[in-house]
Amino acid sequence: MTNPSIETNHTSPIHGDVVIRTENVSIYYGSFQAVRNVFLDIPKNRVVAFIGPSGCGKSTLLRCYNRLNDLIPGARVEGKITYQGVDLYDPKVDPVEVRRRIGMVFQRPNPFPKSIYENIAFGARVNGFKGDLDELVERSLRGAALWDEVKDKLKESGLSLSGGQQQRLCIARAIAIEPEVILMDEPCSALDPISTLRVEDLINELKQQFTIIIVTHNMQQASRVADYTAFFNAEAGETGSRFGYLVEYAPTEQIFNAPQQQATQDYVSGRFG
Amino acid sequence: MTSSPNSANSKGQSAVSQYSVAPQRQFFGNFMTGLVLFCVALALLPLASILFMVLSQGLSRLLQDFPSVFTQLPPPPLVDGGGFRNAIVGTIITSLLGALISVPVGIMAAIYTVEFGQGNRISQFVRFCTNVLSGVPSIIAGLFAYGIVVLAMGTFSATAGGVALSVLMAPIVIRTTEEGLKSIPRDVRQAIVGIGATNFQGIFSVILPAVLPFIATGVTLALARAAGETAPLLFTALFNQYDARNPLREPTATLSVLIYNYAISPFRNQNELAWAAALIVVLLILGISVISRSLTSRKVY
Secondary structure (H helix, E strand, O other), X not given: OOOHHHHOOOOOOOOOOEEXXXXXXXXXXXXXXXXXXXXXXXXXXXXXXXXXXXXXXXHHHHHHOOOHHHHOOOEEEEEEEEEOOEEOOOOOOOHHHHHHHEEEEOOOOOOOOOEHHHHHHHHHHHOOOOOOHHHHHHHHHHHOOOHHHHOOOOOOEHHHOOHHHHHHHHHHHHXXXXXXXXXXXXXXXXXXXXXXXXXXXXXXXXXXXXXXXXXXXXXXXXXXXXXXXXXXXXXXXXOOOEEEEEEEEEXXXXXXXXXXXXHHHHHHOXXXX | OOHHHHHHHHHXXXXXXXXXXXXXXXXXXXXXXXXXXXHHHHHHHHHHHXXXXXXXXXXXXXXXXXXXXXXXXXXXXXXXOOOOHHHHHHHHXXXXXXXXXXXXXXXXXXXXXHHHHOOOHHHHHHHHXXXXXXXXXXXXXXXXXXXXXXHHHOOOOHXXXXXXXXXXXXXXXXXXXXXXXXXOOHHXXXXXXXXXXXXXXXXXXXXXXXXXXXXXXXXXXXXXXXXXXXXXXXXXXXXXXXXXXOHHHOOOOXXXXXXXXXHOOOOHHHHHHHHHHHHHHHHHHHHHHHHHHHHHOOOXX
16 A cells, blocks of 8 residues: 555655645545545745646645645545634535635636626625625735726726736636735636736745745646646556555646656656656 | 749649539439428427417507507496506516415525536436426326415415415526536636635625626526416416416416417407417517626626
């Protein structure tokens, strides 16, 4: 059962506060094991990138941090994920409450079919926001570097924006609920290079305030935005079904310049994946 | 233009002729197009003839007695003139009663099957029942309302008619609402969950507003169906020569039943009124259908 490459990853490369602790986490869809034995600590106010080939479970793991996998029938998490010391999968924990503290930006821009203003105000209202909504909308849109482009058409539908603008609107929506952590699942994969660059700049600014975990297929992106990078790989298990596991987790520079594992070296140098 | 592209052109033309459609294929293609057009005409023929008949027979009476057909009561036999305001009012009341019952039930049932049931036993059962219900002959719906409302109240009434119509309207509302709910992309559902909204908040603030055009379409289609139904009203709302003072507990006239009663009556004036009422019903349904189409075109996804 034990995989030699897994055993080497128990020591954390993190210095400073840990926000999310992932201890020996395995994720199943029914009887199928999608992710195996992950140990991973997420540092506060840093950007952590998850990279790896398709099907290595990086998105699956990301979705466990805000319990989005709860929506998939048969999904199950083993091991322990703690957020500021609280076990996220404790039966007493309300997943809705978790998602209010750990926000998410999705792969494809998915604004609500409402006005730009309402897209942001809705999340705030849902979270019981009592303050000045106009001010919050402006602040969130400025935070997402979108304010100047949309300030004159806040009443227009969020769907009328371009793809890149929609994605920044989704980021604004995520930061409006003032989460502590923002999960980003390949946030730039549906965007053109210029929009991508803007979102990346944004990520760099956001990490002053938020802890960000970003899944990306783009290694240059990981090297540009991330402080730490986790490399996942997929391997065929005993039964022949493929499972994902964490190969190496280290400061980004080390992952790209001096990886400890051969698989990481092969992946970041483009020899596979 | 220089000469070289011209020569290339003439060359190209001779090459093109090799690729032109063979005569027998051209003939076959034309023949099939003609056949299809003929079938289209055949399919449209009933609609056209109905419209023609109803217009030619009903329009003269409608114009001649305008607007008294809308404002007067049906006359006794062998008396000229008169109208059917009681039937117009009755059709509106029974249809609205039907909508009042079927729309909330239908929307909630659809929300359950799509948003909460998600293919579990109950939602499958509900869907199966919806299909069965939409295939139930309308007279059976009338029988049902007769059994539970007319017998219980001891009188025919618009209430009973509304219950009978709601049985026929509910499947339409459920289906169109379900269709709308299913059209909401998974991405948006995840976004709702992702910002920490509860199911209730998501459904009422995001999903239902987006589905509204579908619901409106379903409601108008259901109303169109209800406005034209006769069989379920025959022994529920029954008929009334006069205005029902309290339609909720008194027999009530409707356009469709008026058409039925007066079309088989031996009096010419009554026959004419039936044609005029038929024209009104056709125009009503046509109008509602047009509205429903324009509502559908407003959908978000």
